[in-house]
Amino acid sequence: MKVLVPVKRVIDYNVKVRVKADQTGVELANVKMSMNPFDEISVEAALRMKEAGQASEVVAVSLGVQQCQETIRTALAMGADRGIHVLHDGELEPLAVAKMLKAIVDKEEPGLVILGKQAIDDDCNQTGQMLAALLGWAQGTFISRLEVGDGELKATREVDGGLETVALKTPAIVTTDLRLNEPRYASLPNIMKAKKKPIDQMSPADLGVDPAPRLETLKVVEPDKREAGVIVADVTELVDKLRNEAKVI
Amino acid sequence: MALDQETLNQLLETVRRYVDERLIPLEEEVARNDAIPDEVSAEMRELGLYGLSIPEEYGGLGLTLEEECLTMFELGRTSPVFRSLIGTNVGIGSQGIVIDGTEEQKQRYLPELASGELVGSFCLTEPDAGSDAVSVRTSAKRDGNGYVLNGTKRFITNSIKAGVLTVMARTDPDNKGSGGVSSFLVDAKSDGITVGPPYQKMGQQGSHVADIFFEDVKVPADAIIGGVEGQGFKTAMKVLERGRVHLSSVCVGLSERLILEAVSYASERKQFGEPIAGFQLIQAMLADSRTESYAARCMTLDAARKYDAGEKVPMEAACCKYYASEMVGRVADRAVQIHGGAGYVSDYPVERFYRDVRLFRIYEGTSQIQQLVIAKNMLRQYAATQ
Numbered sequence: 001m002k003v004l005v006p007v008k009r010v011i012d013y014n015v016k017v018r019v020k021a022d023q024t025g026v027e028l029a030n031v032k033m034s035m036n037p038f039d040e041i042s043v044e045a046a047l048r049m050k051e052a053g054q055a056s057e058v059v060a061v062s063l064g065v066q067q068c069q070e071t072i073r074t075a076l077a078m079g080a081d082r083g084i085h086v087l088h089d090g091e092l093e094p095l096a097v098a099k100m101l102k103a104i105v106d107k108e109e110p111g112l113v114i115l116g117k118q119a120i121d122d123d124c125n126q127t128g129q130m131l132a133a134l135l136g137w138a139q140g141t142f143i144s145r146l147e148v149g150d151g152e153l154k155a156t157r158e159v160d161g162g163l164e165t166v167a168l169k170t171p172a173i174v175t176t177d178l179r180l181n182e183p184r185y186a187s188l189p190n191i192m193k194a195k196k197k198p199i200d201q202m203s204p205a206d207l208g209v210d211p212a213p214r215l216e217t218l219k220v221v222e223p224d225k226r227e228a229g230v231i232v233a234d235v236t237e238l239v240d241k242l243r244n245e246a247k248v249i
Numbered sequence: 250m251a252l253d254q255e256t257l258n259q260l261l262e263t264v265r266r267y268v269d270e271r272l273i274p275l276e277e278e279v280a281r282n283d284a285i286p287d288e289v290s291a292e293m294r295e296l297g298l299y300g301l302s303i304p305e306e307y308g309g310l311g312l313t314l315e316e317e318c319l320t321m322f323e324l325g326r327t328s329p330v331f332r333s334l335i336g337t338n339v340g341i342g343s344q345g346i347v348i349d350g351t352e353e354q355k356q357r358y359l360p361e362l363a364s365g366e367l368v369g370s371f372c373l374t375e376p377d378a379g380s381d382a383v384s385v386r387t388s389a390k391r392d393g394n395g396y397v398l399n400g401t402k403r404f405i406t407n408s409i410k411a412g413v414l415t416v417m418a419r420t421d422p423d424n425k426g427s428g429g430v431s432s433f434l435v436d437a438k439s440d441g442i443t444v445g446p447p448y449q450k451m452g453q454q455g456s457h458v459a460d461i462f463f464e465d466v467k468v469p470a471d472a473i474i475g476g477v478e479g480q481g482f483k484t485a486m487k488v489l490e491r492g493r494v495h496l497s498s499v500c501v502g503l504s505e506r507l508i509l510e511a512v513s514y515a516s517e518r519k520q521f522g523e524p525i526a527g528f529q530l531i532q533a534m535l536a537d538s539r540t541e542s543y544a545a546r547c548m549t550l551d552a553a554r555k556y557d558a559g560e561k562v563p564m565e566a567a568c569c570k571y572y573a574s575e576m577v578g579r580v581a582d583r584a585v586q587i588h589g590g591a592g593y594v595s596d597y598p599v600e601r602f603y604r605d606v607r608l609f610r611i612y613e614g615t616s617q618i619q620q621l622v623i624a625k626n627m628l629r630q631y632a633a634t635q
Contacts, residue, residue: 070255077259185267188297188310191260192252 001111001170003046003055005080006101007039007062009071010121023219035071038116040078040183041176045114045146047079048181054148055112057081061104063097065089069199076194077186083199084108088211096204096211098130103207105135110171112153117142117175128175138168144179251313251557260316264323267296272327279455280601285334293331293365298324299338300363302491303347307359314491315553318498322546325502329605330455332499337407338362340492341613342369345415345432348491349475349484354434358413370411370437372402372461373485379403380618382417383427383482387463389418396420398433398441398466404458404612408444411437414461417485420478427482432474441466452604486563492613493566494556497549497573500609503602504542504573504580510599511535511584514591525587534583542580545573564626571619574609581606 011017011026012034018027035043049055060075062068063086072083086100105113118125132139140155144163147154153168158177168174186194204211232238242249252260271292279285293299301317303309312320317339324332337343343362346354361367378384387400398418408414414435421429435442445460474484512535515526525531552565584599585592592599610616 070259073255073259077263185292185296186259186263187295188260188263189300190297191263192256192310194259195253195256 001049001055002057002059002108003049004059004061004101004105004108004110004113005039005042005046005075006097006113006115006127007043007060007071007075008036008116008119008121009033009062009064009068010036010119013037013120019220019222023221025217025220033067033070035074036116036119036121038118038120038176038178041178041180042114042116043075043078043080044181044183045176046112047184049112049148050079052148059084059108059110061086061101063088063092063100072199073194074186076197076199077191078184079186079190080197082197085199085201086204086207087201088204090211091213091217092211093213093215094124094126095130095214096209097127098134099209100204100207100211101127101131102134103209105131112170113137113173115173115175117177128173132173135171135173137171137173139173139175140166140168141175142177143174144177146174146180252316257316257319261319261323263296264298264320265326267292268323268327272331276328276598276601279328279330281454283454283457285330285455289331290334290365293335297363298335299365301335301339302495303338303343303359303363307355307363309359309363313553313557314494315550315557317495318549318553321495321498322502322505325499326506328453328455328601329499329503329608330453333406333453333456335365336495336499337371337411338365338367338369340495341371341488342407342411342413342415344488344491345371345474345484346434348487349432349480350434351471351474351476353471354474358434362413367412368407368410369413369415370405370407370461371488372405372408372414372416374403374405376401376403380615382485383430384425385417385419385430387416387418388422389420389431389433389468390422391420392467395467395469396433396472398435398463398468400463402461402463404448405461406456406458406612408437408459408461409447409457413437414442415474415488416463417481420473420481424479428479430481430485431478432481432484433468433472434474435463435466435468435472439466439468451607452601453608489613490561490563490566491556493570493619494549494552494562496609496613497545497552497566497569500573500577500606501542501546501549503606504538504545504577507577507580507584507599507602508535508538508542510597510602511538511587514588514597514599518589518591531587534587538580538583541576545569545576548572564623564630567614567619567622567626570614571616571623574606575616577606578610 012032020027046058058080060072060080061084062072069085115128142158143155144158145156155174156163156165300309301312305311346358362369389396389398414437416433416435417430419429420431441464443462447457447459515531516524518525548569552562552569556562581603585603588599591597
């Protein structure tokens with residue numbers, strides 16, 4: 001079975017994100033970018049399937065600016081076989097991404113698409129679900145465990161009440177949660193070999209998708225600064241403040 | 250062949266991340282247990298760190314010396330014992346073969362050294378031959394088709410784990426100079442070899458040095474590096490030239506970590522109602538450390554580039570090793586000073602680093618030997634112009 005893994009280029013999780021002065025977005029100039037951590041987990045899951053003989057090929061896909069190729073290279077260095085890059089310079093919303101991924105899935109015919117449950121930049125948590133709907137495929141979201149059987153997957157989902165295990169007929173979509181695995185470090189020899197692995201480049205038009213955003217961003221602002229707290233003398237004062245100042249009880 | 254910028258960036262980023270996420274959190278435990286966990290050495294093998302300097306055709310990464318130094322700036326930001334684990338395979342334990350070995354020797358040893366399956370150690374120092382390296386006493390006597398080795402090697406890094414030893418031994422007892430010394434590749438499991446107990450050291454717990462005793466150890470004639478007698482000392486000097494630039498980059502990496510520790514402590518520690526980083530006497534120490542660390546970084550890269558361009562750099566390598574090792578000693582001292590009492594107790598890493606860095610001024614040529622090498626080269630260059 002072929003496994004498709006979409007990987008998104010996002011601001012590195014260690015970077016403190018800053019809002020641009022004109023409030024049009026966040027500062028991206030000279031900011032370190034990396035693969036979305038949930039997507040690393042997806043790549044790792046696909047690679048483990050390949051190592052277990054459950055996957056024949058792992059294809060990494062990224063959509064966006066030219067530098068997305070670096071993100072694809074990271075997946076290739078981890079062990080993915082080849083890459084697909086959809087070059088687009090403007091903003092991309094989850095629906096446009098899902099439509100383009102659908103077009104790629106139609107062409108590549110994978111048995112499984114593994115996506116991160118969300119990207120750490122906009123935290124949308126939509127692309128996997130939208131892709132499943134567009135394809136009419138079974139989906140298992142927020143998975144912390146994946147068992148691959150013949151024509152069927154067992155995916156354990158992290159839900160509010162605990163864990164839920166669902167059986168999915170393939171082809172299927174799963175989205176990964178943090179506890180599914182711990183992604184490997186790409187080995188240095190594999191980083192060097194990744195350069196020789198192929199990356200196909202295409203445009204949204206090649207896929208027949210109009211990527212224009214459906215939403216307009218009015219402004220982006222920093223969250224309010226948290227104000228310093230106060231130390232109260234005793235419980236009576238605390239209750240008094242909660243009742244009369246904060247008005248929460 | 251030099252890497253393209255994107256691949257090099259990704260390689261350095263991977264090492265940086267591995268150091269931040271895996272090695273730095275383990276530093277204290279490694280020092281306390283005086284051991285690097287087996288899983289970490291396995292990870293470092295998986296990552297390919299053992300093969301940094303070994304050519305690609307023998308299974309390594311074939312990094313240029315400049316690329317190797319950039320990698321060491323990253324790996325240097327944590328306890329130096331992690332570097333030491335791979336250090337002999339990257340440096341003195343493999344480079345004799347890479348630089349002067351026969352094709353057969355390269356094929357036999359380099360792939361396993363690159364993967365880390367085999368650990369290499371470099372055996373030059375003896376009880377009576379340290380800075381005076383020419384007076385090697387370990388003897389290699391002709392015996393039929395091979396040689397018989399007798400002698401003691403002292404303070405040998407990674408000797409406990411080593412599978413192959415690069416051993417300097419005197420093949421010509423009548424030649425007391427460097428021309429009487431040959432370098433041998435010796436299987437560490439050979440009959441007659443015993444490794445002593447590891448020394449208790451001032452710092453760098455987790456890395457082990459021990460003596461190796463050779464008693465009638467038989468080695469075949471083709472164990473001589475390059476197959477020619479009397480070249481051993483030249484091989485050793487070439488290995489050390491490269492190794493000195495490598496070690497300088499480790500000192501630079503560690504100085505950058507120490508500076509980070511010092512800046513971060515100074516920014517948080519409050520005295521007289523404000524962070525001590527606001528005081529100019531603290532700032533002066535920080536600025537001196539940064540300046541010297543930057544100078545050492547620039548020197549190291551300059552020497553590495555010259556080496557990669559094919560120049561002989563014995564003087565530059567000695568300048569780098571001398572300056573970088575002394576520099577990191579001063580930076581560690583200031584870091585402890587900035588921490589005050591907190592720098593003298595082991596709750597903060599600077600206390601451990603202060604002890605760890607002391608070794609850099611001693612091994613692979615003391616500062617005093619580097620000074621002599623530098624001056625000797627200066628005078629030789631001057632004489633050549635007269």
